[in-house]
Amino acid sequence: MANLIPVIKGARSVLIHTPGLVRYGSKPWREINAHPSRLDELKRSLQPEQQAESYLPNRVFLGKASLASLYETERPWYGRAAPISNDRLAMGEFVEEKKFIALLALADVFKHVSLLEGFWQDASPLLRDSPLCEPFARTTPALVTRERLKAEIEKGEGIPLFAGGDAEPIGWIRHAHHEDASLHAHVLLENLCAKVSAALAMRELLLGQRDVSEPNIDFVLSCSEEAVGDRYQRGGGNLAKAAAEFAGFGSASGMDIKNFCAAPIPALVTGAALVQSGVFENVVVVGGASLPKLGMKFLYHLDKGIPVLEDVLAAVAVWIGPDDGASPVINLASVGRHPVRSGAALDKQLKAIIVEPMNRLELKVSSVDRFVTELHNPEITIPANGGDIPERNYKMLAAVLVSSGKMERSEMPDFMKRKGVPGYAPTQGHIASALAYVPHALQALTKGELRNCFLFARASLFLGQLTQLSDGMSVLLERHP
């Protein structure tokens, strides 16, 4: 019988600069509706493409700068000139807005999106010249003249699309159903952003590998945040299959794994379990981007005179397959779950999802090289009074390890530097939740020094107003023995 131990054979990211979509993030959208003058303030504080591409946390996200550089470089990180490399050996690709908007229209099989003819003429050569985007660019989206676009916008049955801070719209997305809030243009736009970014991450995964092609992938698990559906089934789902179709993964089926920001870990665990059980040979876990989270903290950023740093959509794809004798192993015996009786408090959660599996596997703190959790970029959250999220997680984990007798109190202060990962991910919820680190983990566990890393993620279930509980899950990745 073949060895079905699940391994990570590939992991890649995309970062998409979308300044023109920031206005449709949940917070900017609500704020601009209430105070229209906010839009001009927002537009004045958007980062130009080059600035976003060279922004240190974004380069770290794509593997174009080292994790150590985050400790070595003093903040502020924004506004620092840095080299932009087109290194194909990096862990992912930076995608500019024009291409992404064109892809939104191409991904919209129901033709709710229409683009200005001139915009498409500019964008389509960019798509054809990009190895990543070219496979998507084999059709033409719905196009409109300037006059027609103006007439549509005046009718008001949808929302206009903009590139960057431009005053003139370059496209339009109409409501799919007038009485269905789940099919409002704004919701469709969110779902299309998730679909396109997920498909881009999946294509990026193929570009990064020599030994996989679309027909090898059997199943796609989406851990994206958006709820795809209609009035009769608001979170109906299967964004995974929609993304697989757009990415050209013709042999694959798929499904969605939902668990707020923690979803990537259950998705990795489920994917690994499907491989280990022999149900499917090759599974892709993909986290598509979250439009609602663009500009989430923009008011604080405007207030403090810093650029609107939440201007990028992010997506990550991970390929899980059976043991190939070299790739890092997903240790399914290590999975930590967060039982109902543990409640919502972070310390109890970490006890359940970290200390319990460590005890079960008889792991000491010294035998775990990295604990990896919510890697939100602190430069985004600190100005919003949210503090440094990864740092706070590591402080809590250190306190839990001390109170569980696994570590000395004197080891607490430098715990994060020794055992953690600094924050660099955009505040895209689930993407920041350990998933952003998987491409880094793959390199470090194959070419680097890392022996293992414990991934864990947390879900704020109480946000949905059905329970006061939270959830969490963890899994250990290990260098191939």
Add this chain to the structure above:
Amino acid sequence: MAGMNPLGLEGKKLIVLGERDGVPAQTIEQALESLGAEVVYSTTQCFV
């Protein structure tokens, strides 16, 4: 504690503002249950 008398919670109506990375509402409620106060509003905020 100097300058601070123990609070009488009896009959008080409590608004509990928990935070995901601090103390969530559920934990605050557990800590204060059986002290004779009534929780009238309880929420946990999440900043990411």
Add this chain to the structure above:
Amino acid sequence: MDLEVQGRIKELAESLGRANLMVVLGAPNVDSSLIQFETVTRGDPTYSGPLAGVELGLDTYHIFEPAMKAVIDAEKYEELLGTIELALEAETIVQALREARGAPAQ
């Protein structure tokens, strides 16, 4: 503070009366604790929500503060909050709120 939350607190203060209400905070750091304290006592410092310019003056404590700690059974406190306190530099939050109330710094 979230605008929806501000709205609910304002409503409760109007319907139940300020005197009987008490706010208990669980914020993880000084900044967040101070903003919430300000919002429910002197009004929304960001001037964006329903409590902008509204001085509710509600009795407000962080769960880490001595006044709260004094009424909670010590064993229970340790079980529920001991580790969280250890991780979050509780003393800085307690001190910041003491100063925010106008008490002399210690």
